[in-house]
Amino acid sequence: MQDNAWLRAMPWVFVLIWSTGFIVARYGMPHAPPMKFLAVRYALSILCFLPWIWFAGVRWPKDRVQWLHLAVTGVLMHAGYLGGVWAAVKAGMGSGLSSLIVGIQPVLTAVWLSSMGGPGSHVSRRQWVGLLLGFAGLVLVVSRKFGAGGPGDQANWLNLSFAVMALFAITIGTLYQKRFVQPCDVRSANTVQLVAALVVTLPLALLETESMRWNAELAGAMAWSVLGLTLGGSSLLYMLIQRGAAASVTSLMYLVPPCTALIAWGLFDEPITVVTVAGIALTAFGVSLVVRPPKPV
Template sequence: MSKSVATHTATSLGLAAMPVVFVLLWSTGFIGAKFGLPYAEPFTFLFVRFVLTLALLLPIVLLMRISWPQGAKLWAHIGVSGLLVHGTYLGGVFYGIYLGMPAGLASLLVGLQPLLTAACAGPLLNERLTSRQWLGLGLGLLGITLVLGSKLELGESLFQGFGMGALFSVLAALAGISLGTLYQKRFCTTMPLLSGAVIQYVAAGLLLGLGALLFETRQIDWTPTFILTLGWLVLILSIAAILLLMALIKRGEASRVASLFYLVPPVTALQAWWLFDERLPLLGLGGMAVAIIGVVLVVHKGKNTSSRR
């Protein structure tokens, strides 16, 4: 095999793997929360993450001379989407895990975002659901019911290890990412990806900073584990994943990324089992599979959802 052919083959394999790599990176966000939250309260943790992200992302935008959104109105819309997509979503997920919810279950609940988005798209965006999408919605609800019911199968309390506060927090995260997706699609279609992300992170950072100021002690235990976890979330999740998404969109691969998001819950569950011994019984694993099938039916037919972290 010639050197040029080998190089072309390696490049092709690399491009083909990019969507999968993106989803794998995305799934580690839930694991990062589990690793870091013993050393910092959730709003404080996220505020520091956003500050460090902005310190790295803003120079990239300036050096690359990326254009900024045009008009104060668009800036305001992007800020609102940031409050929902980053502030409410990440704040809810981190707070739910902080209160004891398993990372795998949190991933599955917010992984239902395409279902909720599709259900809300009709009245909010005048988008009609197909029969297959309605089937997907039903399967998604059935799947999550089976997952939660599997805890009762083992004779455990439905909220073993966490309370209603954790459940409400993660459901708020689900509502935030779903409404944020719809809001961004309605009002932010012309948003430049990276400069728009800067505005979103500023808005979300202000919200979470206020939450840390009002409700937390703002104490951080700067252990090696916390520093490494924070570095991973900033560099890999908030920077590298966005740059990878930008490259995928440029190559016309955004739809492929969206269709792969249904892999996030099982990948997260596998990581949580390996790292934290979080387990689901057979009924729970079956429920996860049913929920994933439901999401696939909705995404493949509707193509009206996307996710951000």
């Protein structure tokens, strides 16, 4: 009974945790270059997972091919996705536009699944309607943020490239994990992914001339990035991909910007407009159409 309750709660816990990435960016970005922040985040996360794995007696994947598959997903879903988003924001892209570009992921995933065909890859007409409604709601939610950052909040070829890279990295990473990664303990799997992400990110971090300026805000952002977003959010995302259909899992990403808007309203008193409320409702309805199980025939 408790296991079933936890399985039902997993998607919503994931959305709540993943939405706090906004808090991390708001507190941490002004005090650290993106690649240095992410490299430290990956290293500290690995140091947290290793003793946990040791004391719990968790087994590592035995198949070398699985190590390779996990490394590929780590590079895509950690280094590629997070690196692209953070680099885009650091290069002047506003949170609204970056959220919108990355928010195309569920539709991109559904297009790929439909084009490939095969068992388990069918996207129903109801799910297509839900995906499009969810994206429309996402546009409404983030529309207020367009141009809200002042003169530096604008799109250019550089930050657009970073954001599009993040979009394709998380999309390909999700599909790749669902297709090639066999079920294994999330702690050892996540550690392999993080090591691969660190190997790719560390050289880029060393190229950054700006140094990290440690203070209470940066330390708090780093602590939550490690404990909440990586150990919690990334682990939940791994389990959701392993257990669920790709289209349904990626549709949950639509709920992140609305949830972020509610968190920002509570913590930073950012206004919630009628358009935002309408967008949240439309997004929630669209996602419900995607994740709702089909009626038995």
